[in-house]
Amino acid sequence: MVAAGRLFAAGGGLLAVMPLAMVLANRSSPAVVGLAALAFLAGRCLEDAAACREHLLRPLASALGGTALAFLAWCLVSLSWTPFPASALRVLGEFLPTLAAAYLLAALAPGRIPAFAPRLAAGVIGLAGLLIAGDLASDLALERALGRRVAAFVHNRPALTLDLVAGPVALVLWRRRARGPATAVIALAALGVLRSISGAAQLGLLAGAAMFALARVLPPRIGIGLAGLGLGLAVALAPVEGDLLARIMPEAAHERLVQSSSRARVAIARSFGASVAADPWRGAGVGTSARFAETPVAGTVPPEMRVLLGVGHPHNSFLQVWAELGLPGAVLASLALMLLLARIARLPQPDRAAALGLVAGTAAIAFVEHNGWAAWWTAGLGAAISWMRAASKPGAITGSGMDDSA
Secondary structure (H helix, E strand, O other), X not given: OHHHHHHHHHHHHHHHHHHHHHHHOOXXXXXXXXXXXXXXXXXXXXXXXXXXXXXXXXXXXXXXXXXXXXXXXXXXXXXXXXXXXXXXXXXXXXXXXXHHHHHHHHHHOOOOEEOHHHHHHHHHHHHHHHHHHHHHHOOOHHHHHOOOOOOHHHHHHHHHHHHHHHHHHHHHHHHOOOHHHHHHHHHHHHHHHHHOOOHHHHHHHHHHHHHHHHHHHOOXXXXXXXXXXXXXXXXXXXXXXXXXXXXXXXXXXXXXXXXXXXXXXXXXXXXHHHHHHHXXXXXXXXXXXXXXXXXXXXXXXXXXXXXXXXXXXXOOHHHHHHHHHHHHHHHHHHHHHHHHHHHHHOOOOOHHHHHHHHHHHHHHHHHHOOOOOOHHHHHHXXXXXXXXXXXXXXXOEEOOOOOOOO
């Protein structure tokens, strides 16, 4: 069907150019991913509405899908006790539509991504990495030319987006025997990430690369086990992260990480950890991090630690789940992560290693950075998962975009 093919081409093009859009406008990924998702949804409905409905509903009936829905349901239940329902609704008003778009894209794009899209994505990622590195080397000449805010951190979100999408796109190219472009994608994305001032992006790159390398050489069970141990500890230790780091992190390490504000991050983690200790069972309610210092539980935290509850979020998504959603949220998040690893364990190589690399890089970033409900982050994850699923499906990227293997 010509109309469906054109929609798939539009969706594939939008998916491919998203990293460059983030360099030019670093909050643009939700809009780009949303438009791409609508294009694939419209194309699939024109092609076969019943099959489209099946692609969307079947994953939700799985154990992983059910756990994810239970987590979202708990988020909504927490609205009944949040002290700031209007703020919570604003947070969910950004997060949930982007999450829906990311799900649509990941469910419907594999099998319909046109053949030009991976090479376009490779060129876009390479250009994005070069632009980040070049702009920072030229004292932000690009930002000045665009008349925008001149600050090095404007490239942090684009660098984190490169962390997410470079590996899956490289895997797609590798599967298509485009080894040179696949290598170039990784190299140029790494250039942009390492040249940025984002310690979180650099940590994500190193963690993802290390996990990928280990998963390639270790027996499958050991690789999955290491990933499971890391994710389990990330959730379990989040409430005591600040206290642990305050005890074991040497002063020399803080000096080396001064640009990453490591002392402030440790203090913030201690403050939010104290709030979790004060109310571990249900949390303060979804979306309360922006006004956490005003929540009832904040009044139970020692005064010297209370001021840092006003920073906007804990700079640790696992700790944010604990603080906002309590033990039920943490348990459901842990279960979802373990079920995700069970799915990854069934993948062949090198898909399994690439998927574990993506999980490790994402978890490392989530442990040190960002509001877990940020729409731009959710959109980037949706794009990365879409490329990863496309790589794992034989014949999922075709010249016509009309393959039936999805």
